[in-house]
Amino acid sequence: TASDGIEPFPGPIGITMLSRVLVEATDKDEGNNAKVHYSIISGNVKGQFYIHSPTGVIDVINPLDFEVTRDYNLRIKAQDGGRPPLINSTGMVVVQVVDVNDNAPMFVSTPFQATVLENVAIGYSVIHIQAIDGDSGENARLAYRLTDTTPGFPFTINNSTGWITVSEELDRETTDHYSFVVEARDHGVPVMSSTADVAITVLDVNDNVPTFTERTYSLKINEDALVGTSVLTVTAVDRDVNSVVAYQISSGNTRNRFAITSQSGGGLITLALPLDYKQERQYVLTVTASDGTRYDNAQVFINVTDANTHRPVFQNSNSPVVLIEGSPIGSTVVVIILVYPWQRWCHDNPSGGWTVRR
Ligand SMILES: [Ca+2]
Ligand SMILES: [Ca+2]
Ligand SMILES: [Ca+2]
Ligand SMILES: [Ca+2]
DSSP states (O other): OOOBBBOOOOSSSOOOOOOOOOOOOOOOOOOGGGOOOEOOOOGGGGGOOEEETTTTTEOOOOOTTTTTTTTEEEEEEEEOOOSOOOEEEEEEEEOHHHOOOOOOOESOOOOEEEEEETTTTOOOOOEEEEEEEEGGGTOOOOEEEEEETTTSSSEEEEEEEEOEEEOOOOOOOTTTTTEEEEEEESSSSSSOOEEEEEEEEEOOSSOOOEEESSSSSEEEEEETOOTOOOOEEEEEOOOOOOOOEEEEEEEEEEEGGEEEEEEEEEEEEEEEEOOTTEEEEEEEEHHHHSSSSOOOEEEEEEEOOOOSOOOOTTTTTTTTOOOTTOOOOOOOOOOOOOOOOOEEEEOOTTTTTOOEEE
């Protein structure tokens, strides 16, 4: 009997990874005429499938990968054993590969590095963390979190967008660098995750006042000190890294006797003009340390001490000195007595000699 046809194949068949499918055509004939042989005539990309000719069982012989090919349209030929054989080439197996969670999230542009000014507002967006996931759907939907952060940690991450924002006030003078780890995990089963390093450097803002180490300084200086003499070094500390502190004498510098210069972070006060005890016995200088925006004052009390401006006189400078010829070497020739103006040369010594008294 002649073969009178092969029934159409059933509709598309979906299979998942590493399973098998059976295609079957029916033949109403008998004997060899009904012996159907199957083959794949197209769509078997990269020889992914094998069809067992007598049975129509299709096996997956190479691992499928949803990320490479999501579906296959296998055209199946069924041929009976009749002479001439009857052929049906309308069989179509559509293989839809179902995604499994076989890709971990992958961070882009690691390591993540950012800088932020220490005075930004809470909520400020610092850096966008992004990971990609090769899977689909929930297997690729990512959630971000920061791992191992301590309470009070000043950064937080939006778990869906990956934006890291400032969540607590920053202070460069307390902490100027943060290194931490961000994790991305997908929503697949089982969950897959990855981590990446994040480094954030906090940049300085001039937010600290230079502060004198002492509120007041006091010292004495002799009125005959030489011009240029170092009088005192005052120091103001500014915790900002970029602040250059400049010093000046802002008041009390009568007759501009003093000068101040910045020297290795401090303000060196020197004597600019000769002092005169009779004119000023005390100076109260106000010194100012400024970083250009913020400043601090301190007071410097300088007491001038009287120099001995009157010379002593030789009491007996006019006395003749009589030297006896032949006096031995080492003989006293004359005793010179210096008497200051406020001293008296008295002849009230009980032994009859002279004494010097105030
Ligand atoms: Ca995944
Ligand atoms: Ca996958
Ligand atoms: Ca400052
Ligand atoms: Ca600062």
